[in-house]
Amino acid sequence: MRRPLRLLGPAVVSAGLIGLTACSTGTGPTSSPDTLRIAGPFEVHSLDPAVDGEVFTRLQVAETLVTSDIDGELAPALATDWSSSSDHTEWTFDLVEGATFHDGTPVTPDTVIGALETAAAQEASPLAETPIEALRAQGSSVVVELAAPYLTLPAVLTHYSTAVLAPGSYDDAGRVTSVIGSGPYEVERVQLPASIRTTRFDGWRDAPPAIRNVSFQSVGRAETRALMAASDQADVVFGLEPAGRQRIETTAGVGLESSLQPRTILLKVNAGHPALADVRVRRALSLALDREAMAGAVLREEGLAATQLLPPSLDSWQADLEPLRHDREAARALLAEAGWAPGADGMLHRDGEPLRLDLLTYPDRAELPALATAIQAALADVGVAVDVEVANSSEIPAAQADDSLELALIAKHFALVSDPLIDVAAVFDPDGADWGVMNWRDPAVETAVEALLAGAPEDAAVEHRRAIVGTAQSQLPLIPVAWYRMNAAVSESVEGFVLDPLETSWRITDLRWAS
Amino acid sequence: MSLRIRALGGVLARRGAQSVGVAVLVSVLCFLVVRRLPGDAAYRIAAGRYGYDLVDEKAADAVRAELGLDRPAWQQLGGWLGDLFRLDLGRSLVTSRPVVEEVGYYLLGTLQLAAVALAFATVLGGAAGVLAARRPGGPVDRLATAWVAGVRAVPPFLLGLVLVIVLSAQLGLLPAVGHDSASGIVLPALTLGIGLSGLVARVTRDAVVEVRQSDYVRFAHTKGLAERWVLLRHVVRNAAVVLVPYLGVQAVILVEGVVVVESLFAWQGLGHALVHAVFWRDVPVLQAAALALALLIVTLNTLVDVAGLWLDPRPRRQEARA
Numbered sequence: 001m002r003r004p005l006r007l008l009g010p011a012v013v014s015a016g017l018i019g020l021t022a023c024s025t026g027t028g029p030t031s032s033p034d035t036l037r038i039a040g041p042f043e044v045h046s047l048d049p050a051v052d053g054e055v056f057t058r059l060q061v062a063e064t065l066v067t068s069d070i071d072g073e074l075a076p077a078l079a080t081d082w083s084s085s086s087d088h089t090e091w092t093f094d095l096v097e098g099a100t101f102h103d104g105t106p107v108t109p110d111t112v113i114g115a116l117e118t119a120a121a122q123e124a125s126p127l128a129e130t131p132i133e134a135l136r137a138q139g140s141s142v143v144v145e146l147a148a149p150y151l152t153l154p155a156v157l158t159h160y161s162t163a164v165l166a167p168g169s170y171d172d173a174g175r176v177t178s179v180i181g182s183g184p185y186e187v188e189r190v191q192l193p194a195s196i197r198t199t200r201f202d203g204w205r206d207a208p209p210a211i212r213n214v215s216f217q218s219v220g221r222a223e224t225r226a227l228m229a230a231s232d233q234a235d236v237v238f239g240l241e242p243a244g245r246q247r248i249e250t251t252a253g254v255g256l257e258s259s260l261q262p263r264t265i266l267l268k269v270n271a272g273h274p275a276l277a278d279v280r281v282r283r284a285l286s287l288a289l290d291r292e293a294m295a296g297a298v299l300r301e302e303g304l305a306a307t308q309l310l311p312p313s314l315d316s317w318q319a320d321l322e323p324l325r326h327d328r329e330a331a332r333a334l335l336a337e338a339g340w341a342p343g344a345d346g347m348l349h350r351d352g353e354p355l356r357l358d359l360l361t362y363p364d365r366a367e368l369p370a371l372a373t374a375i376q377a378a379l380a381d382v383g384v385a386v387d388v389e390v391a392n393s394s395e396i397p398a399a400q401a402d403d404s405l406e407l408a409l410i411a412k413h414f415a416l417v418s419d420p421l422i423d424v425a426a427v428f429d430p431d432g433a434d435w436g437v438m439n440w441r442d443p444a445v446e447t448a449v450e451a452l453l454a455g456a457p458e459d460a461a462v463e464h465r466r467a468i469v470g471t472a473q474s475q476l477p478l479i480p481v482a483w484y485r486m487n488a489a490v491s492e493s494v495e496g497f498v499l500d501p502l503e504t505s506w507r508i509t510d511l512r513w514a515s
Numbered sequence: 516m517s518l519r520i521r522a523l524g525g526v527l528a529r530r531g532a533q534s535v536g537v538a539v540l541v542s543v544l545c546f547l548v549v550r551r552l553p554g555d556a557a558y559r560i561a562a563g564r565y566g567y568d569l570v571d572e573k574a575a576d577a578v579r580a581e582l583g584l585d586r587p588a589w590q591q592l593g594g595w596l597g598d599l600f601r602l603d604l605g606r607s608l609v610t611s612r613p614v615v616e617e618v619g620y621y622l623l624g625t626l627q628l629a630a631v632a633l634a635f636a637t638v639l640g641g642a643a644g645v646l647a648a649r650r651p652g653g654p655v656d657r658l659a660t661a662w663v664a665g666v667r668a669v670p671p672f673l674l675g676l677v678l679v680i681v682l683s684a685q686l687g688l689l690p691a692v693g694h695d696s697a698s699g700i701v702l703p704a705l706t707l708g709i710g711l712s713g714l715v716a717r718v719t720r721d722a723v724v725e726v727r728q729s730d731y732v733r734f735a736h737t738k739g740l741a742e743r744w745v746l747l748r749h750v751v752r753n754a755a756v757v758l759v760p761y762l763g764v765q766a767v768i769l770v771e772g773v774v775v776v777e778s779l780f781a782w783q784g785l786g787h788a789l790v791h792a793v794f795w796r797d798v799p800v801l802q803a804a805a806l807a808l809a810l811l812i813v814t815l816n817t818l819v820d821v822a823g824l825w826l827d828p829r830p831r832r833q834e835a836r837a
Binding site: 039045046048051052122123124125128175191192193194217218219220221223224227228230231233362364391392393394395397398400401413416434435 | 554555558559561562563564565566567568569570571572573574575576577609610611612620676679680683684685687690691692778779780781783794
């Protein structure tokens with residue numbers, strides 16, 4: 001009898017050790033029942049909205065002057081109304097009455113001007129692109145004077161980098177030390193880079209939201225996030241991968257919400273490359289891709305196969321075009337027409353040179369490397385050799401700058417600010433765009449973009465938009481591959497959840513606990 | 516006694532000098548290695564700061580100008596070494612936060628995790644090893660061997676997922692992630708601890724078997740000491756002389772190489788910080804993290820030496836002889 005008892009000793013010690021650490025707080029997996037627990041893949045690297053502030057606008061802590069509603073239309077936030085002079089070089093934003101920051105200080109035109117100046121000084125902010133000459137206060141309004149007409153200024157002001165913080169948020173050197181915003185929730189605790197807790201702001205100028213406390217936790221692994229959603233360790237979980245989605249679909253008490261994002265996964269092509277300068281080669285590359293099979297295998301949804309450049313969620317940019325199709329024989333014929341003939345190894349050659357291309361992509365979105373290898377296989381099938389390199393996302397602008405880029409697989413967001421025109425104009429910049437065309441320009445597209453930026457009337461605008469997407473479809477300076485669906489697992493204990501395709505806000509104020 | 520104090524003094528003086536040398540060497544090496552990495556650092560830093568949707572040539576140029584990345588290399592290195600002597604580690608190039616604050620936070624997370632994991636490994640592995648050694652070749656020994664092979668063969672990522680599914684998702688005993696509550700540490704520590712416990716069991720078993728066959732243990736038996744006292748006073752103590760340095764090495768591995776487990780459990784540790792710092796070319800964070808690791812290894816080795824001095828009965832015997 002002695003031996004089994006001795007075996008028990010270490011077992012009891014280990015169990016005790018586990019128990020001791022587990023019980024030391026007594027909280028367990030679920031925290032306060034009145035806390036909405038959000039988990040997502042994004043880490044927070046800075047408190048400064050001008051640098052990395054998206055999470056603070058999504059958590060409704062910080063506000064911008066203008067925001068976008070669920071349909072992507074402009075909506076009032078800190079500004080109730082905005083108007084421009086007839087030549088669109090002077091914009092006036094009327095501030096909402098009675099708005100206060102979480103430290104009790106009022107939101108004044110001067111604090112707004114300070115925030116906008118900070119954002120405009122950050123090269124990465126879309127506001128840095130606007131031709132701002134001066135910012136001044138006028139009564140309870142902010143006036144933006146521009147060097148040139150800029151019709152899309154209100155849309156730019158929906159970007160999180162332009163969020164307004166209280167003067168008390170900054171230290172003497174102008175660095176943000178705490179996030180004191182004016183939204184319905186105030187920050188209770190931030191532990192960069194992974195967790196944020198907020199609570200209802202009592203001085204909120206509108207109706208108090210139903211959810212009292214919110215916690216956000218950054219969880220890097222998609223497997224872990226899916227398990228958290230399935231085991232009620234989080235109420236809202238963003239960024240599920242296909243396997244995780246299947247797990248959620250079979251779990252009781254959790255629902256899956258999804259919406260098409262205004263993002264297209266596309267092949268960026270260096271149109272100055274000796275082989276790729278020929279539109280027939282670009283078309284052949286496009287024809288070689290079996291987009292439906294790729295979308296089905298990698299994204300687990302065949303319907304995400306792209307038929308044109310801009311995704312269907314951007315209705316006004318949808319044109320009645322002949323959809324991109326898969327036709328291997330047609331691809332081979334076009335390549336032969338362009339002078340590329342199969343060599344002894346089965347791969348294509350012209351003047352003794354093989355058709356070999358480098359494809360650069362980045363791992364930040366898990367689908368990209370998988371799609372890149374699928375593209376590699378599809379192109380090998382028509383005799384085009386592709387070397388895939390998975391690198392840091394910044395290698396793409398860097399390779400563009402030194403002109404070494406050949407092909408890049410990117411996931412381009414077409415509504416970083418609420419109006420896609422700004423991104424479309426940037427993508428088709430005739431001088432090349434880091435996340436757009438390279439060594440490609442087209443007079444018809446240039447004219448159309450200019451006319452749209454100058455505020456063409458709606459019936460003409462339709463034609464201009466059609467000209468842009470139509471030219472893109474026939475010239476293929478960017479080869480669309482797939483559209484992008486974002487999803488979230490939402491606990492049934494939460495009601496009123498809507499997934500904002502622009503991710504401007506997580507709309508926590510619209511949520512309530514199920515009775 | 517004086518012999519022991521002299522030995523201790525020698526250990527500390529040697530390790531002190533070592534740590535200063537290591538600090539300078541590691542800093543210079545980090546700097547040189549990062550400069551030799553492919554790619555333009557300004558682009559990497561901009562990607563880390565603004566995310567992939569917003570990184571472009573203009574943002575990279577602004578970063579380069581702000582941080583003076585086009586200064587000659589010797590100026591940048593000299594500046595950092597100068598700051599190091601003033602004990603100023605600077606600010607992160609990506610987050611702009613003080614490096615001391617940032618690395619300190621990650622280091623604390625790593626140390627907590629390593630300590631709890633080692634405790635699990637020692638208890639589980641040590642107990643299994645001692646039990647197995649009682650009858651080499653017996654059923655317990657064979658069971659322990661199977662355990663050693665089993666836990667070494669399972670990758671930590673899989674083991675971690677299994678633990679999450681069983682203990683967290685199914686039984687609801689423990690949270691899968693979280694740095695906020697103390698219970699969040701159990702699953703990552705258990706994952707690492709179970710993985711380590713196999714080799715700890717192996718080393719303990721061999722050491723115990725060897726010690727049990729020694730003359731002094733046989734003498735202890737001969738003089739009629741009860742089995743329990745022989746085990747505690749002679750066997751465990753002498754086996755610990757072998758085991759402690761081994762645990763020291765494992766602690767170093769735990770501190771450096773647990774990125775996979777950290778990311779699975781969203782645990783904020785130094786492994787995570789190091790990977791990101793390399794990815795983003797965040798030289799000050801990388802230098803400080805590597806420095807912290809290097810000094811930590813020196814400290815661990817010192818602790819192992821001191822513990823060895825304290826545990827090992829042999830110097831005492833020399834003292835007696837003297």
